[in-house]
Amino acid sequence: MYEGKIIRFYRRKVKMTQDELGRGICSVTHISKIERGITEYSPEITKLLSQRLQIDMEKELSCLLNLKTKLDYWHELMISQNRKAATDVHIELKANKLLELSEHAAYYTLLVANYYLTQGSIEKAKKRIDNIESSVDLLSAYEANLFKHVLALYYISVDEHTKSIDIFNTIDYKFYPNPSIYYDLAVAYQNVHSPVLAYHYAEKALNHFKKTNQFLRIIDTENLMLIQVESDKYRNFDDTIEQYENLLKLCDLCNSIEKKAMVLHNFAYEHFRRQNYETAGELYKESMALKDKDTPLYLLSLEGYTRSALIGEFLSQDALIALIDEGSAIADSCDQTLYKLIFNLHRYSAFQQEDDYHEYLFDSVLPYLKLHGYTLTAQTYDRDLFNYYTGKGNPDLALEVAERLINAECSKSLETADVL
Incomplete structure (x- = not known):
């Protein structure tokens, strides 16, 4: 043949x-x-x-003739997050010039797109998705559903989570029995603020990952589930501490520095939410120490540490300014507009420039947050503005902000009603 x-x-x-x-x-x-x-x-x-x-x-x-087996193996490596082995197979397959001759060429292109998404190379992934999209009708049933999965993951990566959920819900599991979809659905539901559905799908994913001994995926999924239950303000925090400590032990057993950094960051945030600012700061620092500097992931924990120090007042002004300078420089080098704005806000806070802070918040930060869908963060800053305008005796602006908050709460209530 x-x-x-x-x-x-x-x-x-x-x-x-x-x-x-x-x-x-x-x-x-x-x-x-x-x-x-x-x-x-x-x-x-x-x-x-x-x-x-x-x-x-x-x-x-x-x-x-063995190509299909190799492609299936590559897909499994990506699902189990065996990044090094997946990269090795990617290099091997990329060198195989005969791939284009086989009937699995489309399958290969879809997996390349999926691989680039796991690497954070969004534009490269989109290029492959566009190549396949024009010939979807020629795909097998398995490939067509894999295409939907990859497309939904792409929309998650660009923060279009409602679109991703709509696509996930069209996948036919009869032709594409991939339980890792449950985890991806949980992530999408978390990002549209539906903790009940996020927990539901995460639990289904966890059952599969435990059966197949995919420990790295177990860490991700249990961490995601823990975030959902923490929305219950009446939950005993001692239980939370125990679960995070168990997750950190599992990270050590798996020798996964990447996962440990993620868990430490989320653990820090839970302390921050409970106003344990010094403890939060220490955990953010531990997370930073495990990350490559001058990357968005490092920047994420650096911002958390800076915010904890600002509110908790456990660093000198000089130390705070040094952190803010570092954050601003990394945000510039990584082209992270959101963090450029946030660290500018922190600078106003560090110098106690309240009026400049709120003017910058109103003119620059909130428009960006609302344009790019950072709804919850925008609501937090709106509350800050409401208190500021009320204290300044500016009822018109305070009323404008109050109306936005009321509308946001009404919208959230309607979404919750639809979910339930």
């Missing part, structure tokens, strides 16, 4: 004509028919043509 395609591929690769390849072996017409797969030919001819092309036909055929 593949011999003719392989012969044509390597003939073209060495820039040999059909006449040159067939000279002394068979006619140009016969070569043409072999390459198009429309004639039978003897093993002797295949052997002679392979020798002239200096290829091992059996090896090339074996590579193509």
Whole structure:
């Protein structure tokens, strides 16, 4: 089935004509028919043509016939978050020039898109998605549902979570039995502030990851579930501490620095929410120590540490300014507009410039937050503005902010009613 395609591929690769390849072996017409797969030919001819092309036909055929198994293996590596092994397979497959000859070429392109999403290379992933989108009707049932999964993950990566949920809900599990979708759905529901559904799907994902001993995914999922239950303000914080400590032990057992940094950051936030600012600061610092500097992930914990120090007042003004300078520089180098704005706010706070702080908040920060969908953060700052305008005796602006808060609460109530 593949011999003719392989012969044509390597003939073209060495820039040999059909006449040159067939000279002394068979006619140009016969070569043409072999390459198009429309004639039978003897093993002797295949052997002679392979020798002239200096290829091992059996090896090339074996590579193509085992391709589906290799692609499935690569997909499993990505699901289990075995990043190093997944990268090794990606390099191996990228070097396989015969991929385009197989019936699995579309499957490969979809997995490349998925791989780039796991690497945070959004534009590269989108390019592959666009290539496939024009020929979705030609995909197998499995590939068509994999395409939906990859597309939904793309929308999560660009913060269009409602779109991702809509796509997830069209996936047919009969043709695409991939339980890791439950975790992805949980993430999407968390980001649209639906903790009940987020917990529900995370629990389904956790059952699968435990059955298959995917410990890195267990850490992610339990961490996600813990975030959902922490929305219950009556929950005993001692239980929370115990669960986070158990997760950190699991991170150590898995030797996963990346996961430990994530868990430490979330643990810090839970202390911050309870106004344990010094403890939060220490945990943020531990998280920062495990991350590569000058990256958005490092910046995330640096901002948490800076905020904790500002409110908790456990650092000197000089130390605070040094943190803010560091954060601003990293935000510039990483082109993180949100953090540029937030660290500018922190600077006004550090110098106790209350009027400048709120003017900058009103003119620059809130418009950006609302434009880019940072709804909860915007509501927090709106409450700050309401208190400020009320204290300044500016009832008109205070009323404007109050109306926004009321509308946001009404919208949230309606969303909750729909979910329940």
